[in-house]
Structures are given as structure tokens and as C-alpha cells.
Amino acid sequence: MTTFHSTRSTTDSLTSKEAIRKGIADDGGLFVTDSLGETKVDIANLAGRPYQDIAYDVLHALLPDFDEDELKACIAAAYGDQWSDERITPLKPVGDDYILELFNGPTSAFKDVALQILPRFMARTTPADGDENEKIMILTATSGDTGKAALAGFADAPGTAITVFYPQGKVSQVQELQMTTQTGSNVNVAAVEGNFDDAQSAVKRIFGDKELAERLAADSHVVLSSANSINVGRLVPQVVYYFSAYAQLLEQQVINVGDEVEFVVPTGNFGDILAGYYAKRLGLPVKHLVVASDKNNVLFDFLTSGTYNRQRPFFQTISPSMDILVSSNLERMLYYFTEGDTRLISMLMNDLKQWGAYEIPDDVLAKIRHLFGCGWADEDQVRAMIADCWTKNHYVIDPHTACAYYVAQQMPRDPLTPRVILATASPYKFPRVVNEALGLDATGTDFECMDVLARETGTAAPAALRALETADVRFDTVVPIDGMEGFVESAAKAL
Numbered sequence: 001m002t003t004f005h006s007t008r009s010t011t012d013s014l015t016s017k018e019a020i021r022k023g024i025a026d027d028g029g030l031f032v033t034d035s036l037g038e039t040k041v042d043i044a045n046l047a048g049r050p051y052q053d054i055a056y057d058v059l060h061a062l063l064p065d066f067d068e069d070e071l072k073a074c075i076a077a078a079y080g081d082q083w084s085d086e087r088i089t090p091l092k093p094v095g096d097d098y099i100l101e102l103f104n105g106p107t108s109a110f111k112d113v114a115l116q117i118l119p120r121f122m123a124r125t126t127p128a129d130g131d132e133n134e135k136i137m138i139l140t141a142t143s144g145d146t147g148k149a150a151l152a153g154f155a156d157a158p159g160t161a162i163t164v165f166y167p168q169g170k171v172s173q174v175q176e177l178q179m180t181t182q183t184g185s186n187v188n189v190a191a192v193e194g195n196f197d198d199a200q201s202a203v204k205r206i207f208g209d210k211e212l213a214e215r216l217a218a219d220s221h222v223v224l225s226s227a228n229s230i231n232v233g234r235l236v237p238q239v240v241y242y243f244s245a246y247a248q249l250l251e252q253q254v255i256n257v258g259d260e261v262e263f264v265v266p267t268g269n270f271g272d273i274l275a276g277y278y279a280k281r282l283g284l285p286v287k288h289l290v291v292a293s294d295k296n297n298v299l300f301d302f303l304t305s306g307t308y309n310r311q312r313p314f315f316q317t318i319s320p321s322m323d324i325l326v327s328s329n330l331e332r333m334l335y336y337f338t339e340g341d342t343r344l345i346s347m348l349m350n351d352l353k354q355w356g357a358y359e360i361p362d363d364v365l366a367k368i369r370h371l372f373g374c375g376w377a378d379e380d381q382v383r384a385m386i387a388d389c390w391t392k393n394h395y396v397i398d399p400h401t402a403c404a405y406y407v408a409q410q411m412p413r414d415p416l417t418p419r420v421i422l423a424t425a426s427p428y429k430f431p432r433v434v435n436e437a438l439g440l441d442a443t444g445t446d447f448e449c450m451d452v453l454a455r456e457t458g459t460a461a462p463a464a465l466r467a468l469e470t471a472d473v474r475f476d477t478v479v480p481i482d483g484m485e486g487f488v489e490s491a492a493k494a495l
């Protein structure tokens with residue numbers, strides 16, 4: 001029986017459904033299972049199978065308490081025609097490497113892979129304390145991508161509601177419109193007078209407010225939950241596309257069954273790349289996983305020195321979804337690389353909280369480095385790579401993908417091991433930056449930039465992004481930081 005407990009203690013024993021509903025353990029740790037990898041996914045006949053079939057095998061191995069019908073229904077609803085490519089995550093040869101496109105979902109960012117299915121998982125969990133009318137309200141502060149992907153996933157999902165806060169004036173025109181035009185009867189969006197950190201800290205305070213929790217439960221049958229990437233239900237759907245990439249390499253006769261592959265991953269919170277590690281544990285022949293960071297290179301320093309130090313300047317860059325100083329999912333990797341040493345993990349996380357830094361033992365670092373490579377790109381390098389990839393390959397990449405592309409170019413190439421670069425956003429989400437990098441006109445609105453980019457590169461903007469220009473704005477509320485709690489409460493009452 002697969003059970004989940006915290007990375008910081010072994011006292012809990014939760015099913016995957018319980019872990020998904022709960023999100024985070026009471027001691028602040030992340031849910032992990034010691035059964036990871038006991039069930040392998042058969043790689044011998046991956047070639048030619050649809051994404052949805054591969055997803056079933058992988059998710060069944062990771063979430064065994066969902067029965068076959070439940071899992072198949074979740075998969076069919078999450079990976080249907082809201083994706084613009086029937087392969088869901090198509091693999092494309094680009095130069096000597098391969099690009100795995102993770103951005104063909106409804107919001108044009110890789111977070112759709114997980115957030116299209118998480119609400120469907122949640123709808124199949126049941127309240128812990130038996131209140132059958134209980135609704136889950138997802139609460140998220142966003143610097144851009146997560147908010148929209150979560151809104152799109154949870155809109156009109158049964159038994160749920162969602163409230164998203166974004167920092168006023170700090171997200172792009174496209175990102176703001178993506179959120180303020182969101183349809184659905186259970187969604188709420190507000191801009192916050194403050195920056196992302198202010199909004200994020202306020203959301204954490206709201207989660208910790210016991211009196212508010214009691215009022216929400218009593219008055220509105222609402223429990224708050226988070227859709228951020230520490231939820232195990234957000235992590236495991238990402239394992240699937242590593243297998244899908246392998247299946248496509250087999251199909252394109254680039255590899256034979258059993259050959260090793262290398263993945264280069266634009267990294268922020270460490271969820272995307274950690275899923276690659278889970279794939280390896282499930283039997284995928286992964287040779288290396290390469291962490292690509294932007295100028296916020298805390299992971300590069302950690303992987304080269306063994307010291308994680310968050311006390312450093314924070315840079316707001318042109319790859320905003322990777323501007324992160326604390327990569328939460330790293331805690332899960334540390335758990336597995338210390339053979340489940342929950343005492344050590346608690347100590348490290350305590351050091352991080354108290355001193356802003358921690359240091360891991362040399363032997364653990366050595367093991368991690370055996371599998372994980374690392375590199376980073378500054379903003380000039382990112383711009384140069386967007387241009388380089390276009391000039392050499394006639395393929396347009398976004399600033400996040402460009403970090404990984406840069407790191408891949410810097411690495412020595414092993415001609416026997418194919419390299420897959422994960423592409424995490426459509427370039428049309430960042431049309432201004434992309435146009436600047438390509439030397440195209442970037443003086444107009446984001447929509448004019450999209451049109452220029454389409455015309456000059458012969459590519460097409462995702463229809464949902466281009467249509468935002470004329471979509472109806474449903475939300476224009478601006479709240480001060482200390483008004484966020486009240487906003488949540490009235491949203492809950494209105495359900």
C-alpha cells in the first residue's frame with residue numbers, strides 16, 4: 001500500500017487522495033512516499049502510444065488509490081481538445097537537440113500540464129472531517145503564469161472555487177488580461193497594491209489564520225487550499241511528459257529501448273525537473289537532468305557548493321517564472337538523496353528558516369551531482385539565445401526556454417546521448433521581449449508585438465492569447481494588502 005508522509009517526519013500515513021486534498025503536511029514538509037519506483041513503467045512498448053495511455057501507466061504507478069475509471073476520466077478531461085496539438089507535448093528536432101513543447105495547453109505555459117488535471121483529482125477526494133457540503137477554495141498569489149493556469153484549471157470544477165491575487169502593474173498586459181477575462185462562476189481575481197512578495201506573504205498569513213478558517217468553515221463550508229507546486233497532485237502529472245518525450249524519440253528512431261537521454265530544464269521551484277527524477281525512479285533511462293536557472297542562480301550555487309543560501313539580491317528578470325530564491329520542491333529531492341533522513345531534512349529546513357541558509361553533507365552532494373548538472377544565463381545571454389535559435393534553426397523560443405537553450409549550448413555534447421530541452425512557455429506570452437531580442441519592432445501594445453512576431457517569423461500566435469485584446473474584462477477590483485483577507489471572505493460567502 002502506497003502511503004504518503006511528510007519529508008520532515010514519518011508519523012503521517014495518508015493515501016494519495018488525502019495528500020492531494022491536504023496539499024502540505026502539518027509540520028510544513030512536503031508529502032513523499034517511500035514506495036516511489038517500486039512499480040516501474042514498462043518502456044519497451046512506449047513508441048506510438050498516445051499521451052493519454054502513457055499518462056495512465058505513469059499516474060497509476062504513482063497514485064494507486066485512484067481506480068482505473070477515475071484515472072481515465074481525469075486524463076480524458078485534462079488532455080483533450082483544449083490542447084492545440086494532439087500529442088499534448090510534441091517533441092521537435094531543433095539543431096542537434098530536441099525541444100519538448102510543454103506550452104500547447106489552454107494558457108500557453110507548461111503549468112497547464114499539471115493544472116488541467118489537479119482540479120479533476122481534487123474533485124475525486126473527499127472531505128477529511130465529513131462535511132459533505134465542503135468546498136475547496138484555492139487561494140493563489142501569482143507573479144504571472146501560475147494564476148492563469150490555475151484559473152483555467154479550476155473554472156467551474158465541481159466542489160471547488162478559486163481566488164487569485166496578482167501585484168498591480170507588475171505583470172505583463174497579456175498576463176493581466178489572461179486573468180481578468182477568465183470566465184467561470186467560481187473564480188475571483190483581484191489586483192493587489194503591492195509587489196509579488198507582499199501578496200505572497202499575505203496569502204501565507206491568510207492560510208495560517210485559524211479564526212478565519214473557522215469562520216469560513218462555519219459560514220460558507222469552505223476550506224482553503226493551495227494549487228502551488230508543492231502539492232503532490234501537481235508534481236506527478238509532470239512525470240508523464242518525460243515518458244512521452246522518450247516515446248517520441250523511439251518513434252522517430254533516434255534511440256532504441258534502453259538508451260539513455262539527457263534533459264535540460266528551465267527551473268524555478270524545482271517541480272518540473274524533480275518530475276524528471278521521479279521518471280528515472282519509475283524506470284526511464286535518464287542519464288542527466290540539467291538545472292537551467294536565470295540570473296537568480298541560487299540552485300547553481302547550491303549544486304556547485306553544497307550550500308543553499310537564499311540571502312542574496314533578488315533580480316526581476318525577463319524570465320519571471322524562474323525568479324525564485326526558495327525552490328520548495330528541492331526538499332523532496334533531498335529526502336530521496338538522504339535515503340529518507342527526515343531528521344536531517346527538518347534540521348536543514350530549520351536552518352533555512354532561521355539563518356536563510358543550509359549546507360548538505362559532501363556525500364549527499366556527490367550523489368546529487370552524479371545525476372544533476374547545472375548552469376544559468378543572464379538576461380543578455382537570454383536575448384542572444386532567442387536570436388541564435390531563430391537564426392540557426394528557425395525556431396522561436398521564449399525567455400525561459402532560452403535559459404535552458406543557453407545552458408545546453410555551454411555543455412559538452414555527448415554524441416551518443418540525445419538531449420531534450422524542455423520548452424516551458426510560448427514565445428507569444430512574452431512578445432515584447434522576444435521581438436526586442438530578434439531586432440523586430442516592439443514599440444506597440446503586446447498585441448501589435450504579437451502581430452509583428454507572427455508576420456516576421458511565419459509563426460502563429462495561440463488563438464486564445466491573440467483574442468485577449470477584445471475579450472470582456474470581468475474583474476477590475478484593486479485591494480490593499482490588508483484588504484485581501486476580506487476579499488477572500490466575501491468571495492467564499494458568495495459561493
Ligand SMILES: *Cc1c(COP(=O)(O)O)cnc(C)c1O
Pocket residue numbers: 109110111145146229266267268269270271272273321322400424425
Ligand atoms: C513555472 C515555470 C518555470 C519553472 O518551473 P518549476 O517547476 O517552478 O521549476 C519555468 N518556465 C515557465 C514558463 C514557468 O511558468
